[in-house]
Amino acid sequence: MSKEIEIKYPLINADEVIETLGHIAQFKYKAHQIDRYFMPQHRDFTKHPDGIIYEWLRLRSSDKGDSVNYKTWAPRTYADEYESGVSSLKDMEQIFNCLDIKPLITIDKERQVWMLDDIAVCVDSVKELGDYIELEYNGKEQDVEAVRALLFSTLEKLNAKLGEQDTLGYPYLLLIKKGLFVQK
Numbered sequence: 732m733s734k735e736i737e738i739k740y741p742l743i744n745a746d747e748v749i750e751t752l753g754h755i756a757q758f759k760y761k762a763h764q765i766d767r768y769f770m771p772q773h774r775d776f777t778k779h780p781d782g783i784i785y786e787w788l789r790l791r792s793s794d795k796g797d798s799v800n801y802k803t804w805a806p807r808t809y810a811d812e813y814e815s816g817v818s819s820l821k822d823m824e825q826i827f828n829c830l831d832i833k834p835l836i837t838i839d840k841e842r843q844v845w846m847l848d849d850i851a852v853c854v855d856s857v858k859e860l861g862d863y864i865e866l867e868y869n870g871k872e873q874d875v876e877a878v879r880a881l882l883f884s885t886l887e888k889l890n891a892k893l894g895e896q897d898t899l900g901y902p903y904l905l906l907i908k909k910g911l912f913v914q915k
Contacts, residue, residue, distance in 0.1 A: 735802070735810040736878045737867040738886065741894030745854055745862040748891050749843065752852060755888070756845035765792040766838040767824075768902045772831040777906075782914055784903050788832065790820055799823055809875050836911065838901045850885050857901055859908065864891055 742748060752758070769788045770776050776786045789800045800814040817823050827833075839858040844851055849870030855863045866886055868878045886893075897904065906912035 734873070734875075735812045735867065736808075736875055736882070737810075737865055738879065738882045739863055739865040739897045739900075740886075740891070741897065742854065742862040742864040743892035743894065744890075745856070745864075748864060748889050749854055751889050752845045752847070752854075756847040756852060759844040759846055759851075760795065761841070761843045762794040764794075764838075764840050764842055766790075766840070766902070767792075768835045768837070769827055769832045770835045772833060776835075777912055783899065784906075784912070787900065787902060789902075790817070790823055790827075792820055808879070836902050836906050836909075838905060840901070847885060850882065852885075852889070855901075860901060860904055863897065863901075864889070864893070 767790045769790065771788070776784050776788075779785055785804045787800075787802045789802070791798045791800065797817045797820050798814055799817050800812065802810045802812045804810045841856045843854045846852075846869075849868060849872075851867045851869055853865040853867070855865065857863060864886070866882045868882060870878075872878050872881075903912070907914055
């Protein structure tokens with residue numbers, strides 16, 4: 732398990748931010764990712780009393796390899812994340828089906844990743860949602876508020892023009908956009 736501390740925003744000036752990153756950060760990779768989100772029928776992730784989805788079960792198909800991931804969020808601060816490689820997504824989907832774990836939504840995105848000190852900076856182009864920037868801390872500091880302050884100060888260096896912060900994730904946003912989930 733790892734503690735994931737990140738911030739994410741809609742990005743209005745993706746090309747300018749990518750150019751800036753090219754001068755101040757180390758480019759790591761570009762990948763096409765298909766994230767399929769699932770939900771066990773015995774535990775409806777969408778039925779939390781405050782109307783927010785705090786749990787996600789995902790199968791990812793990517794140029795970088797396939798994986799299964801379970802993530803549970805502490806409200807709007809960090810996530811506990813469990814992830815493992817998968818040798819056969821088809822077999823994993825069969826296992827899910829046998830356990831009555833059904834597909835919920837699919838996210839299709841192009842991701843570009845740079846490293847800036849201990850921070851992974853991702854610029855995502857998400858089908859049906861647009862461009863986003865995500866900064867994720869990969870260092871040893873455990874103080875969530877100190878890390879979040881570092882992420883925000885790094886974001887300022889990028890001169891990014893941003894929309895309203897996304898604290899809920901792409902699957903949540905796409906479920907709402909498609910009318911499959913109503914935010915309370």
